[in-house]
Amino acid sequence: MTSASELRSGKGDRDENFPVASWIIHPRHRALILAYYNFVRTADDIADHATLPGDQKLAYLDLLEAELLGKGDTQAEAVVLRRALAEAGMAPRHALDVLIAFRMDVTKLRYENWDEVIHYCRYSAMPVGRFMLDVHGESTSTWAASDPLCAALQINNHLQDCGKDFRELNRVYLPRDALAASGASVEQLGLAQSPPAMLACLQSLAVRNEALLDEGRSLTAEIRDFRLGIDVAVIQAYADRIVRLLKVRDPLRERVHLNKFELLTFSLAGMIGEVGRRAIGRKAISRPGTAHDA
Template sequence: MTSANELRSGKGDRDENFPVASWIIHPRHRALILAFYNFVRTADDIADHATLKPDEKLAFLDLFERELLGNGDTQAEAVILRRALAERGMPPRHALDVLVAFRMDVTKLRYETWDEVIHYCRYSAMPVGRFMLDVHNESTSTWAASDALCAGLQINNHLQDCGKDFRALNRVYLPRDALAASGASVEQLGLDQSPPAMLGCLQALAARNELLLNESRSLCAEVRDFRLGVDISVIQAYADRIVRLLKVRDPLRERVHLNKLELLTFSLAGIIGEIGRRAIGRRPVSNPGPAHDA
């Protein structure tokens, strides 16, 4: 097997918790964004592959990095992204950062503290937002709020998929100290329903993540690009709704995702809210807290 594309899980941009290169984004940016997404999605699928050995996964990720940097042309996702970035004169730093996270996925199965999880998000999620901002020529001053949003999205996903990650990959992103403080155990993630201690832990982490997401509310106002601001507003609306669901539901017992009606409702709310905000020049309500130190 020489092509990483053969290792794809089948998951695509429509399966994410956020819109990827949506119609809101200007068409001139979509090809580059999709090239970045396909590179990241394929690398993620390599790290999560059910039958590849760890050293095989790392070898594929190393190959991706080499070809992204111009050393080889065998991996389509790396080559297409390399060329798309070159057309814009953009460096590959954000794509290189996400490869750090996927190597961590191969070699690190447990996280001791919230800060360790945030460090993982620094490479798994924050580069995605930074890439989007760079694509739109936004200032790096927007990175702090973007980092909070992207980390919040990632932790939402960790909580949504905590049972699946444990059963399929023996991977646990819930901090050990949070589990211990609640009296929960890693093994409980294999159950069909959370015992009270685990449910308390999951909902406490969701509440902490809600504070993190509050730090990102200024982002849509900080970006200059109107379309990007609207897209961010929609993503924030999705993230806020999911974290509210996680505060009251049990992800081991039920699928905590937005249905089609909710996706439509919160998309419209985000779009209308941001258009209205920009029309009157009002900044979003922000309630920053000491939730992370990325």
């Protein structure tokens, strides 16, 4: 088999909607975080590969899992992460979880309702937040706030890329029942501009995702590590801005991403807000109770 590295899309940590192992994070954690990111990025690129047959995608994902668990040394991303986790005394559970999501990407092209999308996010996004918290030695009690934040980041991405996902992969994360409620159809995702029904669907999902973001708003106050708290505050600021854009823009017609000025502006806003909150010892924001499977 070709090395999984050769199937990478070329997308890297600087192309994400959130900072990966940014300068805010303590240097002692960055190698492990980047090893995890490169493993996840490689698996994601395999699942999204435009020409690789589905059975071969699944075979590569199985190979990455096997080598992560110590059965071979041919796939660099799996070997590097395995060694980094061993050095840190961490289990591979959060890397194994994301592989479940990428297998779903290969085999499941449609989602019936919001709950199915959240179930996908349980494996595609929530493990990333849980991993970061574990790296920093945070309590697992923080997962309850991290999970909805991570799911909302994932759904922001689904809304941003809904046209591309449909055109290039025939993959639709927009729930069928939401499309039906707005009178929209899957085929409209192939258009250059959203018809009114599709735009209504997309913007209603953005509103629902904004509420999901609010569920995770207490996370920074629950995190003990100062640097990680600042990093999460920046991510939350990015996500808040993107979801506000998705509520008023058409992702089929325009690219809904932050420009360099916005990235700087919302980075500073997130950092200053969190430093100020910690300086005055403001309490955690109360949030509605949520249940995500552990």
